[in-house]
Amino acid sequence: MTTNTVFPADFLWGGAIAANQTEGAWHEGGRGTSNIDMLPIGDKRMPVKLGQVAQPELDETLYYPSHTGIDFYHRYKDDIALLAEMGLKVFRTSISWSRLYPNGDEETPNPEGIAYYRSLFETCREHGMEVLVTLAHFDMPMGLVTGYGSWRSREMITFFTRYAKTCFEEFGDLVKYWITFNEINIILHSPFSGAGLAFQPGENQKQVTYQAAHHVLVASALTVKMIHEMLPAAQVGCMIAGGSFYPYTSKPADVWQSMLDDHDNTFFIDVQARGYYPSYMKSLLASKGVDAIEMADGDEEILKNTVDFVSFSYYASRTSAHNLDELTANEGNVVKSAKNPYLPTSKWGWVIDPLGLRITMNQLYDRYQKPLFLVENGLGAEDTVAAGGSINDDYRIDYFREHIKAMADGMADGVPLMGYIAWGVIDLVAASTGQMTKRYGMVYVDKNNDGSGSLKRSKKKSFDWYKQVIASNGTVL
Numbered sequence: 499m500t501t502n503t504v505f506p507a508d509f510l511w512g513g514a515i516a517a518n519q520t521e522g523a524w525h526e527g528g529r530g531t532s533n534i535d536m537l538p539i540g541d542k543r544m545p546v547k548l549g550q551v552a553q554p555e556l557d558e559t560l561y562y563p564s565h566t567g568i569d570f571y572h573r574y575k576d577d578i579a580l581l582a583e584m585g586l587k588v589f590r591t592s593i594s595w596s597r598l599y600p601n602g603d604e605e606t607p608n609p610e611g612i613a614y615y616r617s618l619f620e621t622c623r624e625h626g627m628e629v630l631v632t633l634a635h636f637d638m639p640m641g642l643v644t645g646y647g648s649w650r651s652r653e654m655i656t657f658f659t660r661y662a663k664t665c666f667e668e669f670g671d672l673v674k675y676w677i678t679f680n681e682i683n684i685i686l687h688s689p690f691s692g693a694g695l696a697f698q699p700g701e702n703q704k705q706v707t708y709q710a711a712h713h714v715l716v717a718s719a720l721t722v723k724m725i726h727e728m729l730p731a732a733q734v735g736c737m738i739a740g741g742s743f744y745p746y747t748s749k750p751a752d753v754w755q756s757m758l759d760d761h762d763n764t765f766f767i768d769v770q771a772r773g774y775y776p777s778y779m780k781s782l783l784a785s786k787g788v789d790a791i792e793m794a795d796g797d798e799e800i801l802k803n804t805v806d807f808v809s810f811s812y813y814a815s816r817t818s819a820h821n822l823d824e825l826t827a828n829e830g831n832v833v834k835s836a837k838n839p840y841l842p843t844s845k846w847g848w849v850i851d852p853l854g855l856r857i858t859m860n861q862l863y864d865r866y867q868k869p870l871f872l873v874e875n876g877l878g879a880e881d882t883v884a885a886g887g888s889i890n891d892d893y894r895i896d897y898f899r900e901h902i903k904a905m906a907d908g909m910a911d912g913v914p915l916m917g918y919i920a921w922g923v924i925d926l927v928a929a930s931t932g933q934m935t936k937r938y939g940m941v942y943v944d945k946n947n948d949g950s951g952s953l954k955r956s957k958k959k960s961f962d963w964y965k966q967v968i969a970s971n972g973t974v975l
């Protein structure tokens with residue numbers, strides 16, 4: 499199908515992965531253990547993710563998928579060459595904080611970690627791809643969790659900015675685009691897997707979480723300031739797990755609930771893009787049973803360091819209801835949502851709503867008036883390898899096509915969008931479930947949920963489809 503393109507010539511078509519979901523080699527090259535390394539596949543994953551285990555410990559009888567990932571650590575040269583064949587203009591990945599600072603509180607970084615990322619980014623550049631780096635994509639050194647209680651401690655700001663400074667010094671000549679924190683709002687929905695928060699029995703978990711969120715925001719603003727000073731040619735963005743909140747009905751109570759849910763996620767971006775807490779913050783915190791956040795002298799000034807662009811992931815819209823507990827929940831979502839009766843869902847219960855992407859784009863741009871960047875979009879689905887080895891993932895192509903069309907409509911509405919980045923462009927470990935069978939890739943990786951498999955890479959049908967989308971700058975879908 500052919501459409502008129504609204505995509506500028508420098509539109510950044512890309513593919514994304516994250517270190518914790520791909521690299522493996524968890525104790526190689528001097529890397530320290532991270533919070534994500536404590537997440538097994540299976541039933542025991544959920545309590546850890548939610549921070550319900552005060553001191554999570556490894557259990558030898560369980561399988562921990564991040565320890566081996568898809569072995570990207572050893573195979574990155576071949577993987578990047580394969581992705582370059584698709585014509586990606588930008589490759590998005592994250593840096594594993596515990597590869598540079600194994601325990602998190604060292605004074606100096608691990609040289610092997612630096613050498614690894616320099617080589618990875620050089621490889622991307624050799625293939626003509628720009629690099630977009632996320633400094634914190636859910637993972638952090640476990641030493642900061644056990645030693646400091648993660649982001650509940652203000653000392654984290656020192657450790658994070660030290661780590662960020664190292665990244666700018668060592669990789670600033672290779673990386674043009676930076677994101678400080680992946681899906682910053684996920685700290686509220688999945689505190690341990692999103693931000694290393696593990697709760698002590700009896701404490702006010704929400705109080706701890708919103709205070710920790712404040713520390714993250716201060717660290718992010720200091721990092722933005724540092725980039726602007728150290729790398730004036732680079733661009734830095736914030737990132738939200740996007741997706742509008744629709745009211746379940748036209749009852750004012752549902753409409754109000756959708757506004758509250760929206761505020762609870764966008765306050766992060768309000769701070770990062772506008773430079774101050776929104777006026778609704780006090781009443782939002784009160785509605786959660788949270789006392790005022792403790793601010794240190796100077797924090798207000800620090801928060802004025804705002805980002806250059808607003809990036810977001812979009813997988814699905816959400817539905818808010820004032821009586822959510824009485825309704826059927828939409829299973830599988832990290833962010834709580836009622837079931838939307840008008841939308842189909844993936845096998846994992848995520849609604850499929852391309853128009854929701856156009857709505858989200860319009861809402862974000864109306865609110866922030868900064869360039870947007872769609873840095874994650876994709877469909878988690880099971881793939882079947884046919885007898886001859888082909889993988890006909892037409893369902894994934896359909897999903898991408900409809901979302902790219904909706905994105906083009908959003909751009910025609912006047913929303914400036916820097917680029918489109920397909921998530922999990924090569925199959926990787928699912929963040930929410932730890933499964934390999936929840937596949938997003940255009941490149942298939944032969945690995946199963948129990949860790950077995952040859953790790954061989956092969957192209958799916960979507961590989962050639964995306965290649966022509968990029969080659970035609972979005973005119974051939």
Ligand code: BG6
Nearest residue numbers: 516680681878927928929930931
């Ligand atoms: C986003 C994350 O929330 O969604 C990714 O930034 C994640 O890390 C992606 O993989 C899809 O979620 P899941 O749980 O299906 O992997």
